[in-house]
Amino acid sequence: MGKEEWMMEVIHPRDKIRVRNKARIIAKEIGFIKEKTIEEIVITVSELASNLIKHAKGGKIVINSLEEKGKKGIQIESIDKGPGIDDIELAMVDGFSKNSGLGFGLGTINRLMDSFKITSRKGFGTHIIVKRWIQEGFEKEIFPLDIGGVSKPYPGLKVNGDAFIIKRWKEKILISVxxxxxxxxMANSASNIALRYIKKNFDQSLNQIIRGVHMACQHSRGLVMALARLDLINKDIFFTGIGNIEVRIFGNKMQDSFISRRGIMGRNIPTPKIMKHHWEPGFIMILFxxxxxxRWQWKDYSYLLDKPARFIAYRMLEDLARDDDDATIVVVKEY
Ligand SMILES: [Mn+2]
Incomplete structure (x- = not known):
């Protein structure tokens, strides 16, 4: 299987640059042509390397070329003897925002790759194997959207009172900020209640989710929340929310902005209002x-449109995060 194995120890942040560069070179050698795919392979390697540095005091990245029934692909492994992962399922939730805020979820890597395998034993380390094939025989999604978010706590604090979740299933996606x-x-425990509820009940109606979270967080400090459900077959977006999470959509010479009804979940909420919007080609949607x-304008960031959604979110967060609150931004765009 593995024709030309390449291995590197990753310990120091500067090692990340070397594995990124090497991954790009190997991907091209194997025959990946599309810049977007190569970029996704580089992001995957980069994130695996970051996790090794941050969580495992270093480890190994191994890259192999694959050949199977005439198909060619790349395999990337991350091997460490670190503390292991407590809750693999939780770590795998696509877009799950950890308290540390800027960590790229394993769910995102899972989504970028064709296959993903993880084994982890507490105290013994973690082994991740991912594969990506050239010219996959099927489209992973009916309507390929790139969704990425970042969240960071109030400057100087370790826990984040903000959170976001991106859940994909069948032909639907639910996004919540x-x-x-x-x-x-206290803010952190309130938003964790909402996260847990949404993780379990993502396929309920938006109204049910609002009501469910409202009930679940009665004894918390309370929270505000926005929900967006994307229907990938009809290309419709449904929104609702309580409190001041803002949703903006930018398209060709148009702009729309939604602010949810006032209220605090867990205390007092009005009947949520559901809004619908049709997704037109070239749209970009931002929740924050x-x-x-x-006070920002998309035209100041539109030069980033070709970058991955999470990269755009990161750039905007860097620029626009206030220094007196937790901050979260989620970007939705077409691939
Ligand atoms: Mn806030």
Missing amino acids: IDGLGHGP SDGIKS
């Missing part, structure tokens, strides 16, 4: 909490 009132541990300054 959550802001626990204030910041710090009030830790992001609201």
